[in-house]
Amino acid sequence: xxxxxxxxxxxxxxxxxxxxxxxxxxxxxxxxxxxxxxxxxxxxxxxxxxxxxxxxxxxxxxxxxxxxxxxxxxxxxxxxxxxxxxxxxxxxxxxxxxxxxxxxxxxxxxxxxxxxxxxxxxxxxxxxxxxxxxxxxxxxxxxxxxxxxxxxxxxxxxxxxxxxxxxxxxxxxxxxxxxxxxxxxxxxxxxxxxxxxxxxxxxxxxxxxxxxxxxxxxxxxxxxxxxxxxxxxxxxxxxxxxxxxxxxxxxxxxxxxxxxxxxxxxxxxxxxxxxxxxxxxxxxxxxxxxxxxxxxxxxxxxxxxxxxxxxxxxxxxxxxxxxxxxxxxxxxxxxxxxxxxxxxxxxxxxxxxxxxxxxxxxxxxxxxxxxxxxxxxxxxxxxxxxxxxxxxxxxxxxxxxxxxxxxxxxxxxxxxxxxxxxxxxxxxxxxxxxxxxxxxxxxxxxxxxxxxxxxxxxxxxxxxxxxxxxxxxxxxxxxxxxxxxxxxxxxxxxxxxxxxxxxxxxxx
Ligand code: NAD
Numbered sequence: 001x002x003x004x005x006x007x008x009x010x011x012x013x014x015x016x017x018x019x020x021x022x023x024x025x026x027x028x029x030x031x032x033x034x035x036x037x038x039x040x041x042x043x044x045x046x047x048x049x050x051x052x053x054x055x056x057x058x059x060x061x062x063x064x065x066x067x068x069x070x071x072x073x074x075x076x077x078x079x080x081x082x083x084x085x086x087x088x089x090x091x092x093x094x095x096x097x098x099x100x101x102x103x104x105x106x107x108x109x110x111x112x113x114x115x116x117x118x119x120x121x122x123x124x125x126x127x128x129x130x131x132x133x134x135x136x137x138x139x140x141x142x143x144x145x146x147x148x149x150x151x152x153x154x155x156x157x158x159x160x161x162x163x164x165x166x167x168x169x170x171x172x173x174x175x176x177x178x179x180x181x182x183x184x185x186x187x188x189x190x191x192x193x194x195x196x197x198x199x200x201x202x203x204x205x206x207x208x209x210x211x212x213x214x215x216x217x218x219x220x221x222x223x224x225x226x227x228x229x230x231x232x233x234x235x236x237x238x239x240x241x242x243x244x245x246x247x248x249x250x251x252x253x254x255x256x257x258x259x260x261x262x263x264x265x266x267x268x269x270x271x272x273x274x275x276x277x278x279x280x281x282x283x284x285x286x287x288x289x290x291x292x293x294x295x296x297x298x299x300x301x302x303x304x305x306x307x308x309x310x311x312x313x314x315x316x317x318x319x320x321x322x323x324x325x326x327x328x329x330x331x332x333x334x335x336x337x338x339x340x341x342x343x344x345x346x347x348x349x350x351x352x353x354x355x356x357x358x359x360x361x362x363x364x365x366x367x368x369x370x371x372x373x374x375x376x377x378x379x380x381x382x383x384x385x386x387x388x389x390x391x392x393x394x395x396x397x398x399x400x401x402x403x404x405x406x407x408x409x410x411x412x413x414x415x416x417x418x419x420x421x422x423x424x425x426x427x428x429x430x431x432x433x434x435x436x437x438x439x440x441x442x443x444x445x446x447x448x449x450x451x452x453x454x455x456x457x458x459x460x461x462x463x464x465x466x467x468x469x470x471x472x473x474x475x476x477x478x479x480x481x482x483x484x485x486x487x488x489x490x491x492x493x494x495x496x497x498x499x500x501x502x503x504x505x506x507x508x
Contacts, residue, residue: 003142005170006121008092008178010034015091015116017041017108019050019081022125023097025153028054030095031078032071032154033182038091040082042098047081054079089115093178095147097125105129106137113138121171123147127198128254131164131191142168145175148195150455157185158454164191185454187447193258196443197455198251200462202265203429205248206489208236209268211422217301217415219288222422224300225413228385230423231378231459237288240271241281249275263489264433302385302411306403309333309347315340320469321353323380327408343368346404349397354421355473356428356480359391361419370397374405375415376424376469378459386410389417419484420477428477430458431466435496438463438506445506463506466496475500 012035016027019041031037041047058072085108088094094112098104109122116122122144124134135141146162159179163172172188179186189195194202208222216222223235240248249271256265274280274287281287289297314325315338324344328335343352350368354375363371372394375387386405390398402412415422434452438445449461458465466474475497482490499506 003168003170006092006119006174008174008181011036012092013038013090015040015088015094015112017085017088017094017096017112018098019047020097021151022149022153023095024050024054025151026095026097026125026149027079028058028075028154029149029182029184031075035078037079038082038088039079040085040088042085051076051079051081085111086115088112089117091116091120093121093123093175095123095125100126100128102129102133105134109134109144110137113140113143118143121145121175123175125149128194128251128258130193131162131167133164135164135166141166143171145171146189146191146195147175147179148189150197156454157183158197158451159184159186160189160195160197160451160455161186162189162191162195167191185450187443187451189443189447189451190441192437192440192442194251194255196437196448196451199255199442200430200433200437200448200452201456202252202255203433204232204426204456205236205240205252205271206266206268207426207429208422209270211418211425212237213268213270214418215416216418216422217413218298220298221300221413221415224385225375225387225415225422226426229375229377229383229387230427233457233459236426241287241289241291243281244283245271245280245287246275263487264436264491266489300385300413302413303399303402303406305406306399308407309400309404311345311347312336312404313338313345315345316342318342318344318353319473320376321374321380324408327381328404331408333404333407344404347400349400351401351404354389354424354477356420356424356477357484358417358419359389360417361484363391370394372397372401373417373421374401375421376427378423378465384409384411385413387413387415387422389415389421391417419481424477425481427462427465427469428474429481429490430462431469431471431474432478432490432493432496434462434466435493435499435506439493439495449507461507467505467507471496471500471505 014030014035015038016023017040019039027037027039039047061067062069062072124146131146135144145167148160150156150158161176176186219237223237226232226235252267279286285291312333313336350371354373359371359373363369372390377383405412434448445463449463452458452461478492
């Protein structure tokens with residue numbers, strides 16, 4: 001059924017059902033944008049209690065000078081607690097943030113559809129249920145969509161505007177506009193498992209867990225490498241501890257099951273064991289770290305100072321690591337240039353950026369010995385740390401490579417010799433997943449990058465990051481990791497392979 005583009009004005013009443021963590025903050029966002037808000041929760045007293053707590057939070061913001069007392073008063077004055085779902089009848093838009101249960105959400109929307117009439121738009125804040133499946137219970141599924149806010153909705157700018165199979169494009173377009181008017185940064189997504197952020201971020205957790213299981217390094221060293229070299233605001237282990245290992249594990253399971261067991265999303269046995277043991281992260285006092293006030297958090301391991309190199313030969317183009325050459329010159333190192341396939345020779349040691357093969361495999365295949373590999377950094381000039389690995393038993397070569405990076409002012413962390421190292425492996429697999437999401441027409445490349453930057457604070461969107469590394473290099477890394485494990489979870493996305501071959505960009 002064709003429907004007219006719904007136009008919203010600030011006088012339009014917005015209903016919010018469920019006054020928990022998300023519902024209350026969504027109500028605040030709508031009220032801050034100027035709408036009268038009707039807040040309802042099925043649990044007696046829950047909505048009033050939530051409003052009381054929100055008022056106290058706003059008082060603290062007034063004290064800190066973040067908002068004026070007039071703004072606080074105006075926001076609070078616009079929110080009215082309702083004691084029956086029937087009271088939501090005058091709403092033009094109702095956003096639901098109740099328990100994550102398909103039957104409950106379907107029942108709720110059936111009631112809302114009856115109450116609010118044919119012109120109201122109904123939105124679900126579900127993080128994992130299919131909008132298509134929720135809509136299947138409705139008379140007018142074209143008026144239902146997902147508005148996936150992130151926690152806390154008052155702070156996080158991202159909103160995924162999710163269309164089910166029968167959501168009218170006009171409804172999605174209108175709500176995208178409304179979210180902009182509310183000061184948010186909306187992105188369009190189709191209702192596919194995990195939507196954008198919860199799906200594309202899976203390799204960030206999965207690869208860290210897989211690498212930990214294979215003994216890459218300790219969690220504190222790995223987190224430091226992801227933060228310092230990768231530019232991620234938090235390492236994967238501290239982030240999983242913050243999210244809650246049970247919650248993170250449940251999201252992975254949900255995406256895995258929704259894709260009928262596709263190995264790309266296979267959950268981690270190591271993570272399951274932690275959940276089974278009750279090590280949920282911060283909330284249980286122990287996860288990958290122990291949260292006891294008297295315990296000093298462990299620090300990342302780094303190598304002791306080694307002598308600076310006597311000679312450095314640059315063979316060919318170092319690609320994304322080219323900034324190392326300028327740094328080395330500025331540090332006064334004697335650099336000589338030669339033609340070749342892109343590596344350094346530091347006092348007789350071959351030094352190369354990881355290409356997805358382990359040092360052991362690469363040394364055997366290319367005959368470069370002794371060989372030390374270094375990991376990807378977001379910005380080689382700024383990174384305070386570099387991760388190195390080498391063929392087992394080549395401690396002397398590792399020391400000479402470490403001396404080179406230390407002469408550039410970097411601290412050096414050694415990791416085990418595993419395919420793709422840490423940052424290169426994780427980033428390339430994020431790019432691979434992002435390319436698959438675009439291939440599945442989940443969303444546009446630009447929206448995907450925006451979602452990952454705003455939803456999980458990645459320093460770059462995966463697709464622009466991949467282009468910065470060079471898509472051919474990324475595809476090669478993924479192929480090499482796939483070859484090393486023979487596991488289909490690492491299969492290269494055909495769209496990425498095609499873009500790499502054709503020299504095409506995702507973000508153009
Ligand atoms: P919550 O448990 O904090 O709050 C849910 C509220 O809904 C409770 O107050 C409960 O009393 C009420 N409720 C339950 N059934 C109801 C019904 N039939 N009618 C009216 N009220 C009812 O949950 P939350 O964390 O705010 O999550 C709500 C929704 O938002 C879920 O779908 C969740 O997947 C999604 N979500 C959560 C987050 C997050 O980080 N917490 C982020 C994005 C999306």
